[in-house]
């Protein structure tokens with residue numbers, strides 16, 4: 001299991017106990033969570049973190065902590081997850097990203113996601129990686145496009161974690177195949 005991935009500006013590393021505080025602060029920012037299910041209850045936060053550890057343990061990959069050397073030891077989380085929902089395109093591995101607000105729009109999400117995806121196609125030997133978000137989350141699907149991921153609107157889908165009629169139920173799906181890298 002790799003201890004870390006390096007990009008020109010960033011380090012993607014394993015979780016440390018002192019990440020809990022900046023992770024909770026990021027999760028408490030309504031702008032970060034605007035398009036995501038709320039994550040405020042300390043028990044839910046603990047469960048979320050435990051799920052990440054469990055994922056690493058079971059699959060040998062999962063969410064990375066993103067560090068900006070010399071500036072910030074935690075700027076967010078980016079990595080690959082085996083999707084735990086049953087959806088029209090599962091089983092599948094998704095790329096996911098979440099950064100603290102001071103670090104938005106500097107190209108960090110694309111830079112870190114590229115490293116995580118390269119690790120997925122290289123070390124993990126995956127054939128395909130997907131990503132999804134709500135149409136209103138322009139920042140997120142811009143990351144997908146910048147990564148060279150492709151959307152087929154015919155694959156838009158309703159996410160079962162949101163009830164019928166919920167404004168965040170509809171999602172767009174993007175894919176990238178190893179052969180496209």
Ligand SMILES: CC(C)(COP(=O)(O)OP(=O)(O)OC[C@H]1O[C@@H](n2cnc3c(N)ncnc32)[C@H](O)[C@@H]1OP(=O)(O)O)[C@@H](O)C(=O)NCCC(=O)NCCS
Nearest residue numbers: 032097098099104105106107108109110133139140142143
């Ligand atoms: C999604 C997120 C990780 C993007 O991070 P980021 O570091 O700002 O992204 P980047 O700087 O790498 O930008 C990638 C592209 O998206 C564009 N972009 C970023 N934010 C944007 C926004 N709010 N509106 C429009 N375009 C945006 C950038 O301009 C860039 O495109 P370009 O290369 O053509 O200039 C960040 O906004 C975030 O953490 N949001 C909250 C959590 C979240 O919603 N995660 C996704 C869940 S599906």
